[in-house]
Amino acid sequence: MKSIVIFGTFAQRQIFTTPHSTLLPYQSAIVSDEIGGSTSVLVNLFLERHWQTHLMTKLGNDFPSLTCQNELEEKGCFVYAKQMDVPLTSETVIRTNEHEYVLSVNDSLSTFKEDDDLPFAAIAHCDYGILSERNEKFLEVVFRRAPKVRWIFNHTFPNANLLRSVHGVLLNESEFYVLNKGYTLELMGLMITNIGVRWLIVLLDNGDIMYYTGKADNTFPGRDNYGANEEKRCEFLLLLLEKLQEKEIEEAILDFMK
Numbered sequence: 001m002k003s004i005v006i007f008g009t010f011a012q013r014q015i016f017t018t019p020h021s022t023l024l025p026y027q028s029a030i031v032s033d034e035i036g037g038s039t040s041v042l043v044n045l046f047l048e049r050h051w052q053t054h055l056m057t058k059l060g061n062d063f064p065s066l067t068c069q070n071e072l073e074e075k076g077c078f079v080y081a082k083q084m085d086v087p088l089t090s091e092t093v094i095r096t097n098e099h100e101y102v103l104s105v106n107d108s109l110s111t112f113k114e115d116d117d118l119p120f121a122a123i124a125h126c127d128y129g130i131l132s133e134r135n136e137k138f139l140e141v142v143f144r145r146a147p148k149v150r151w152i153f154n155h156t157f158p159n160a161n162l163l164r165s166v167h168g169v170l171l172n173e174s175e176f177y178v179l180n181k182g183y184t185l186e187l188m189g190l191m192i193t194n195i196g197v198r199w200l201i202v203l204l205d206n207g208d209i210m211y212y213t214g215k216a217d218n219t220f221p222g223r224d225n226y227g228a229n230e231e232k233r234c235e236f237l238l239l240l241l242e243k244l245q246e247k248e249i250e251e252a253i254l255d256f257m258k
Helices: 037-048 063-074 136-145 160-165 173-179 185-195 230-244 249-257
Strands: 003-007 012-017 030-035 052-059 078-083 090-095 100-106 128-131 150-154 166-172 199-203 208-213 217-221
Touching: 003 037, 030 037, 030 063, 037 052, 037 063, 037 230, 052 063, 063 078, 128 136, 136 160, 150 230, 160 166, 160 185, 166 173, 166 230, 173 199, 185 199, 185 208, 199 230, 199 249, 208 249, 217 249, 230 249
Parallel strands: 003 052, 003 128, 012 090, 052 078, 128 150, 150 166, 166 199
Antiparallel strands: 012 030, 090 100, 199 208, 208 217
8 A cells, every 4th residue: 555654734724715816906805714724635635545644743732633633533544643732823825716825824833853752663664755844853863763765845845964865855936936045946956866856846836847857857837737726736746646656757747748
């Protein structure tokens, strides 16, 4: 069975949804509430495709936190939760037809730390792992305790000294320009694949997909604007990993051109 471990936290989101494709002054919006956020979306996608799915998370001490955990466990997810004496993280979001904008985050749940007592033995067998953590000391522990997992960074990437332990990196265009430290996309792709990262994929704002591997690089129009909102991005990541079960990265990514 295909297996994956995901590191992430839940969120309680207030969402303003507008029917327009862009943000306009004084436009109307429908207000709704959502519990779970991108971590829940990603976990559910893998569960639906019958992956053995593990989640390492931090939870608040409130009802929404327990609701997220219970719902995923009932669906078959292995949830390893560290309880914190704080409420669940809250987010305010604007969602258009094409994009999703997070306006504010009240992040009451801190990121993982190197001394967190986590059951690494339970996930050391997983085929893939998805991380968005940036605590370098914690990442060193993760890579040391689960060295056979193919680690993928989603939304960020670690410092250069840790890149040799990374299988792949997935960013959108905005994330790249926050993290690039002045390097161009082409130079960054060349640098990190030379270090040992198997692939870097950047989902561009215009819907194009740019990728770099040790053997190839290219940019092409995607079948969908995967970088525009989190659900589409999660779907892209799921489809990519399923293709990688049978294909090399150069062939797997080109399937998105068809």
